[in-house]
Amino acid sequence: MNALRRHRALERIWGPRPGWRGKLTTVNNNDIGLMFLALAVTYFVIGGILAMLIRAQLATPRSAFMGPDVYNQVFTMHGVIMMFLFAIPLFEGLTVYLLPKMLGTRDLAFPRLSAFGFWCYAFGGALLILALLAGIAPDGGWFMYPPLSSTLGSPGINADFWLLGITFVEISAISASAEIVVTVLLYRAPGMSLDRLPIFAWYMLVVAMMILTGFPPLILGSTLLELERAFGMPFFQADAGGDSILWQHLFWLFGHPEVYIIFLPAAGVISTVLPVMARTTLLGYGWIVAAAVSLGILSFGIWVHHMYATGIPHMGLAFFSAASTLVAVPTGVQVFAWIGTLWKGRPEMHLPMLWILAFFATFVMGGLTGVMVAVVPFDWQSHDTYFIVAHLHYVLVGGFVFPMLAGLYYWLPNFTGRRRYFKLGKTAFWLVVVGFHGTFLLLHWAGLLGMRRRIDHIEPGSGWELINLLASIGGFVMAIGFALVLIDVVVNAVVAVRGRRNPWQAGTLEWAMPAPSPSYNLASIPKVHSRNPLHDDPDLPVRIARGEGYLGDPGSGLREILTVEIASGRPNSLVIFPTNSALPIVMAFVTGGLFVGMLIKAYWLVPLSLVGVAALGIWWAWSLGSREDQDSRPVGHGLVLPPATEVERPPGWWGSLFLLLADGVFFGSLLFGYAFLWTVAPNWPPPAWLEPGLRGPLLALGGAVLALGGIRLADRALRRDGGPWLGLLLSLAGLSALGAAAVTVLTRTSHDAHAYDATLWVVAGYVVFHATVAGLMTVFLALRAAGGYLSARRVGEARVVRLWTDYAVAVALLGLGAAWLPGVPT
Amino acid sequence: MTDILRIAVPLTAWLAAFSAVYGLQGLVCSPRWAEAGFDLAAGRAAMTAAWIAAAILQVAFLLALRSPRFASRSAFVRGVSLTLAVVALVATLWTLVPVVTTSACL
Numbered sequence A: 001m002n003a004l005r006r007h008r009a010l011e012r013i014w015g016p017r018p019g020w021r022g023k024l025t026t027v028n029n030n031d032i033g034l035m036f037l038a039l040a041v042t043y044f045v046i047g048g049i050l051a052m053l054i055r056a057q058l059a060t061p062r063s064a065f066m067g068p069d070v071y072n073q074v075f076t077m078h079g080v081i082m083m084f085l086f087a088i089p090l091f092e093g094l095t096v097y098l099l100p101k102m103l104g105t106r107d108l109a110f111p112r113l114s115a116f117g118f119w120c121y122a123f124g125g126a127l128l129i130l131a132l133l134a135g136i137a138p139d140g141g142w143f144m145y146p147p148l149s150s151t152l153g154s155p156g157i158n159a160d161f162w163l164l165g166i167t168f169v170e171i172s173a174i175s176a177s178a179e180i181v182v183t184v185l186l187y188r189a190p191g192m193s194l195d196r197l198p199i200f201a202w203y204m205l206v207v208a209m210m211i212l213t214g215f216p217p218l219i220l221g222s223t224l225l226e227l228e229r230a231f232g233m234p235f236f237q238a239d240a241g242g243d244s245i246l247w248q249h250l251f252w253l254f255g256h257p258e259v260y261i262i263f264l265p266a267a268g269v270i271s272t273v274l275p276v277m278a279r280t281t282l283l284g285y286g287w288i289v290a291a292a293v294s295l296g297i298l299s300f301g302i303w304v305h306h307m308y309a310t311g312i313p314h315m316g317l318a319f320f321s322a323a324s325t326l327v328a329v330p331t332g333v334q335v336f337a338w339i340g341t342l343w344k345g346r347p348e349m350h351l352p353m354l355w356i357l358a359f360f361a362t363f364v365m366g367g368l369t370g371v372m373v374a375v376v377p378f379d380w381q382s383h384d385t386y387f388i389v390a391h392l393h394y395v396l397v398g399g400f401v402f403p404m405l406a407g408l409y410y411w412l413p414n415f416t417g418r419r420r421y422f423k424l425g426k427t428a429f430w431l432v433v434v435g436f437h438g439t440f441l442l443l444h445w446a447g448l449l450g451m452r453r454r455i456d457h458i459e460p461g462s463g464w465e466l467i468n469l470l471a472s473i474g475g476f477v478m479a480i481g482f483a484l485v486l487i488d489v490v491v492n493a494v495v496a497v498r499g500r501r502n503p504w505q506a507g508t509l510e511w512a513m514p515a516p517s518p519s520y521n522l523a524s525i526p527k528v529h530s531r532n533p534l535h536d537d538p539d540l541p542v543r544i545a546r547g548e549g550y551l552g553d554p555g556s557g558l559r560e561i562l563t564v565e566i567a568s569g570r571p572n573s574l575v576i577f578p579t580n581s582a583l584p585i586v587m588a589f590v591t592g593g594l595f596v597g598m599l600i601k602a603y604w605l606v607p608l609s610l611v612g613v614a615a616l617g618i619w620w621a622w623s624l625g626s627r628e629d630q631d632s633r634p635v636g637h638g639l640v641l642p643p644a645t646e647v648e649r650p651p652g653w654w655g656s657l658f659l660l661l662a663d664g665v666f667f668g669s670l671l672f673g674y675a676f677l678w679t680v681a682p683n684w685p686p687p688a689w690l691e692p693g694l695r696g697p698l699l700a701l702g703g704a705v706l707a708l709g710g711i712r713l714a715d716r717a718l719r720r721d722g723g724p725w726l727g728l729l730l731s732l733a734g735l736s737a738l739g740a741a742a743v744t745v746l747t748r749t750s751h752d753a754h755a756y757d758a759t760l761w762v763v764a765g766y767v768v769f770h771a772t773v774a775g776l777m778t779v780f781l782a783l784r785a786a787g788g789y790l791s792a793r794r795v796g797e798a799r800v801v802r803l804w805t806d807y808a809v810a811v812a813l814l815g816l817g818a819a820w821l822p823g824v825p826t
Numbered sequence B: 001m002t003d004i005l006r007i008a009v010p011l012t013a014w015l016a017a018f019s020a021v022y023g024l025q026g027l028v029c030s031p032r033w034a035e036a037g038f039d040l041a042a043g044r045a046a047m048t049a050a051w052i053a054a055a056i057l058q059v060a061f062l063l064a065l066r067s068p069r070f071a072s073r074s075a076f077v078r079g080v081s082l083t084l085a086v087v088a089l090v091a092t093l094w095t096l097v098p099v100v101t102t103s104a105c106l
């Protein structure tokens, strides 16, 4: 088969449906990635316009441009949009687009999940924009501290938009992350062992793990606050045993890692682009991996440094001050590795390099002011002043936006297939950099002079007028610069001349395919021998296109892709991917019912949507798998691989594992919240502890034994090609007993009496939910067994259900145990 | 997967220990501690013991990751995991030093 015929065949298999419907039903990583990117950039423009409104208001003293309530919405929405709707989706989009190419594979691990994530992001973001247009947007600041954000401080619907809209959007971050982790671990070109991963993939692996563990505390916090607002469950109200500091803990458990979640992808871009610009290879690959992993984990241990001003004891301050100084070390390692790379190479001053230099200058300054505010006494002085605003923008704009622009200009030829022709980019660069420093350098000074953040006007005679005027001018210069970047990109994408395939002569695989890339990315999958395959073999792209790698024969008409063993990169199974489908968008829409129902207080919509989501989920899962045992198939070069439906741990098992990791962190945060309230919240103990009695604990223990034993029995039977019926039935009975045990907790407490009761409700509700999910999965498994989808070789689905059942049992025992424990002595 | 665990576990254990000691400090300083019949000195002893236990655990990780039984077969993973185990040990010693140097509940 010649290259053109292969291309046509593959495009028919992997491409979207024609027309606008193609966009709604596509599950292809190229489409989804670009859609993410386009939407994120749109949000950057909206957030930027809001920033300009802020600067216009503060340019002159006592400006009458906006009243306080509009102003509060504007700065809150600016922060919310930039953090949640711009920064995270932007790098997600970049990763969704690039990662499969870099790893030498054809798509992400769960294509439909990417599409689902994108639509959740689109719908959730739309809710927030709707609120903004209607003038009922959140106005309590992007971190939404209660009681300001409780019904006491924000009686209207504004805060609900934040809580619900953001949670909706986070679903997309969690799905994208589960997918990125599984993709990096399993879907790579053969031969790509862990030490040959492109450095960007390492960073994204760390970032995705951080999202899986960092977002759940925030989702928990939002859930609790929304429950308080909707049903009066007093988690954050001191007079009923709640504590508003709990919100701060949950928020910053997310919020500090979030800063690194935003920074690390940018660092990944730099580690990828810098060596190419310096015409050399990255210095200290292993050290950088170690630094990225340590940053990823260390950054979780410093959340309390955002809470120095809440009156915690000195020892607590000292812990977090010490931990905060520690993060400087891996950051330093990284920066030195970059400098060393520059040193050893011959840097060329292309536009990406300029942006990297702007990053260096800005980020180092932001880091220094960061060290300053990590010192407790200084933080007490500068807390909630413009010094903090300036610091955070040095880090966020310098540490994220600038590197992303470097990446944008670096990968632009890959996106568009064109060579940059018009030279607007350099003008834009200087306007942005000068404007940025003109704005925020000055604002440090305003902060030191005592200007508080989030004030809606400045008083004449405060001494801050001139600074603010100059800062506003700087802000507008920067805005013009960003506008020019956009124009530059659009113009170059549309009218520039066609370029060469690998204009920078980079070594990674995303340059081994035509640009813009076809929807299958690689016409065949190469074998990799080093970190820079294109440097080993400059002819590789041609050989890939000629189908000389694996899976070069599109004869089966299916979306074929292969997985590898995690550490060594040895190929180990052949996966058939699902095709385009409207299911993701429909599912996201139905999921939206959950949030909209809560928002407009149409509570009947919530259970209805839940049922809808469950039904769609079952449909979704039903369409996968196979009804007969298949033989291993040749994939090229004499290699024969078993189908992924017949390995013990199929990709779906891995996906479940990482989703459950996020779920477990959610549950852990819940127990943490319970313990926190129990130890330090005022007005404890509650009027009465729940007395467990005998029935509940017996149900729970019996249920646990039945569920664990039953699913194992079923698994064993399956592997001997027998009927799993008895085991499944026992397991189902066990799960029902667990659910019933949790219900006894619900019936014996009143949800809004005290924070203790409210917490027990959430714990028990969580148990009921997981018992139900595992129960549904068990029923599903029974149906699959009846339908002939399971066999001694096809046990993967049973393994997935076993994982979820084990999890449900574990959380039931832990959660109910914790709920009953205080009542035992009485 | 074991290679990923070799890389991630020591620092994760640091995080767990660090958070646990912070939680313990909260407990020591809360009314619950006195209700249970302990005093501040007992609180400091408990925190110090936790600190030492965490440090010992980290040393154990470090040794295990060098031992032929638990070390990775990939030289790269061995290098990275040992580096990170050292980082975790240093982090444990350094971030929990306040248990013996600062006043507990002021």
Ligand code: HEM
Residues within 6 Å of the ligand: A048, A051, A052, A054, A055, A075, A076, A078, A079, A080, A082, A083, A087, A140, A141, A142, A143, A389, A393, A396, A397, A400, A401, A439, A453, A454, A455, A475, A478
């Ligand atoms: C494009 C240029 C930008 C300008 C001119 C700008 C301007 C501002 C100003 C003046 C404030 C102060 C609001 C106040 O405290 O009263 C602010 C707050 C904030 N900005 Fe920006 N910003 C920009 C970009 C960004 C980016 C890229 C991000 C994040 C990725 C970001 C995140 C935030 C956050 C989180 C806040 C705090 C909001 C709050 O206090 O609730 N900004 N910005």
Ligand SMILES: [Cu+2]
Residues within 6 Å of the ligand: A255, A256, A259, A302, A303, A305, A306
């Ligand atoms: Cu922080």
